[in-house]
Amino acid sequence: MSRWSLARQFFLAQLVFIVVLSASLSVILYLDAARGVNDAAAERMVAVSTSIALEPAVLDAVRGPDPSASLQPYAVEVMDRLGVDFITIMATDRTRFTHRNPEEIGRPYIGSVAEALTGTTHSETYAGTLGPSIRAIVPVVDDTGTVQAMVASGITVDRAAIARNAQLPLVAVIALGALALGALASFLLSRRLRDATLGMGPAELSRTFVFYDSVLHSVREGLLLTDAAGRLVLYNDQAARLLGLDGSQEPVPASHLAVPPSLRELLSSGRRALDEVHVTESRVLVVNQEPAVPPTPPGRTAPAPGALGTVTTLRDHTEIEALTGQVETMRTLTDALRSQTHEHANRLHTIVSLVELGRDAEAVDFATRDLQQSQRLTDEVVQAVDEPFIAALLVGKAAQANERGIELTSDIAPDAQAGSLHPVDLVTVIGNLLDNAFDEAARSEEPRVRLTVRRAMDGDGAQVLEIVVEDSGNGLPDSEKARIFDFGYSTKPACEAEGGTPAGRGIGLALVRQAVRRFAGSIAVTDTDDGGARFTVRLPVAPVAGRVGA
Template sequence: MRRWSLARQFFLAQLVFVVVLSASLSVILYLDAARGVNDAAAERMVAVSTSIALEPAVLDAVRGPDPSATLQPYAVEVMDRLGVDFITIMATDRTRFTHRNPDEIGRPYLGSVAEALAGTTHSETYAGTLGPSIRAIVPVVDDAGTVRAMVASGITVDRAAIARNAQLPLVAFIALGALALGALASFLLSRRLRDATLGMGPAELSRTFVFYDSVLHSVREGLLLTDAAGRLVLYNDQAARLLGLDGSQEPVPASDLAVPPSLRDLLASGRRALDEVHLTDTRVLVVNQEPAVPPAPPGRPPQAQGALGTVTTLRDHTEIDALTGQVETMRTLTDALRSQTHEHANRLHTIVSLVELGRGADAVDFATRDLQQSQRLTDEVVAAVDEPFVAALLVGKAAQANERGIELTWEIDPAAQAGSLDLVDLVTIVGNLLDNAFDEASRSGEPHVRLTVRRVDGQAPALEVVVEDNGHGLPDSEKARIFDFGYSTKPPHAAAGGASAGRGIGLALVRQAVRRFAGSIEVTDTDDGGARFTVRLPVATAGTGSRVGA
């Protein structure tokens, strides 16, 4: 048997409460109506008795020889006219002068008379000759204030009950109205509660919370929930680590996060995102985001509902991108080796052909000059660069530039030592800047790229890397966006490398590497209209001299 949902339990509890409340209200209203009828009847009897007691003729009749002969017709007339069940005028010794039943005249009055004899008015419910009745007794006094007689008037409880029962429809209407309104309110509240709890019971809600909380803190990806106002209301430990959060339970506005503007805008916008890559100062994050739309409650058709917020997952691809950078570096060197292999294959075919033609001396001379040219390029690079990683990169880039018809020159200051800088990141910076410069320069008539590496002394010594090209340059509107991940000014397939062309990745990786070094990067225009990228990386080494190569 399926357990009752929390909404159903709440509705039944509320319904029982409303029924009990309505019943209690009915009893209270009935008792209040009964008390009101009895009080009204008692007040009316006091008024009737007081009016008769103040009548001078009554006092005169009491003093006469036969009071009943005068007072009985008078009492009957008043009883009939006012609808009173009895009016008893009696002597101070309780002897009746009048009564509804003439047979009771002369007999003692049944009821309390002590208050009347003391000169005060008294009302009570008492069972007399006509049954229980609501009555009032008032003294008849002379001019000296002496009690000469007493007047009692009353109506039976049954007649008072008729007036009381006349209030029952109103009491029933109020009780049923309260019951109906309470039941309707309980139903609407339970319906709202069912929508909010998706028809689950307390045990299911508790189990779901435990499971979801366990999942939230056990997944290896960053997981965070953002409300419709763009505030982070829930996130797991991995998300706190990736976004630099302190783990506070208070909602955090997305606009206050210390992350790149693109990621802040994504979290605040609530839009869908599929495998979007965002770069922080030290991490590469792959972000997916979907709106959090509540499912339709059980037993109700699906309806279009607004999103409560968004669910965002963050995957840390920093190590993968580092490996990708290393692979790109190896690809650059491989392309350089391929270029050299292609060039040397052509030269080897020339030498073989010269030998076959019997021109051995020419073959030896050609091979010697080729060897000297290749060795001179290697010697220039090695002489200019002390770091083997950078030297190997420049050898490959020189061969790549030669193959693409680009003139590559460089000026390397021997004092510009890498020091404690990470050489892999340094290769990433130089390699990607040169690749970008090659792509831009290749669009000009006489492509030329220049690399300058020098030490800048001062209060904060820095290694300065400057890459210049004579391409078409960058508009001011694009200089701020050129380092955004995925943004590129290259047309599709414009760059060497095929699949990686135009993706807008290289410069984004350069900026990330520069930030890891706590350095800076700047884009300016050259005198011939090209672009100049200037990178400054803080270092702590020193040296002297300068070497030039081409």
């Protein structure tokens, strides 16, 4: 029995309970019917005895010289007419005047007479000459209230049992009806329980719960269960940390979560998701989601019901994306250095060609002007920026812009120092903004990009490092300004991949936003006067005590 399913054990237990209940109900109904029959018989005998005792002829007869002569025929007639087993009219000393068996006339009455002698009606079940009987004894009194005789009438218990047994079919119908309805209800409940427990037994359910609970709280990924109404009904500690929940395990509507709208929509919709990337205020989450569809219970061929909700896993890729950002930063620096190397190689080839042509003076003049221009750009950047990573980035980007035919102008204020800001994150912000601006400006007739870095004051009077990158591209519609920083979203038409997202695109600006958020800064996109796009980044910095690297 221990291997039986919980539903089967429940059904058998309920069936035993219903059988016991039906048997108990039958006994109670039978005893109640018997009591009712006995009470009704006693009341009937009281009525019969009272009617005879109130008859004036009975009082006259008991006062006469031979009471039995007139009372016996009268009693027999009443017994036959009313179906009473005996009617005994007796003297106060118990001497019978009448009896069903004439031979008992003159003999003493067997039964209780004390109550009748005091003028009180009394009923009882007593074993007399005819066997156990239900009887009533009523006094016969004269006008002064004196007891002159007594009347006892009764029916045997066997005859009362006939009336009682007549109630047995009704008792049986009620008991069988209760048994049938109880068994049917137990069967339906057991089927519902079997569907709910998937046909598993108590041991299997207990083991499954223990294992699932252990898995839920031991996995490092966030795991949460959402019901059909879009409420989070169960989640582990990692999911609570990633979604900012308090861990109370109270059902929480997905629409109330403090997460980006795209993630709220995914959790509320219940749709399937495979490795979708969603960026929160401080994290990059990879989300997988599947509907929770219960399997068909054993022995059932009907299709399983619809989805009960969804199972969602959350993987924290924040550290991986941070590494990706560093790789992107190194790639930006590499591209900048490659462009600078390519540009210097072209200039060196020009100088060598002039020397080979015997135009030494022109070669010296070209080399001198190139050296002065490169040194001037380097001096301007180095004097304005005290961080070698950023200085190298800007020098390389200037070469990259020149290689692509883009006019890059820089306006870096002398006090625009990084301060407490991490240089790698600044390279991520400036490098990706410039890359995005180069791509947009390259599609315009007069490609221009302007970089401005300066100190400013925010609305609270605190100092911020303001980085502004403007391009001469076609700008951004308002509908795209809200999505331009989403991970994987891009407006570039080249290299379209499956799903309409450009392959390898949609990463740079998402990394910029992540870096800005780490600094507790802000980023905004507006339009320039000539129709291009302007990206403005404000990063909180400590006040500068003195200019560094001047």
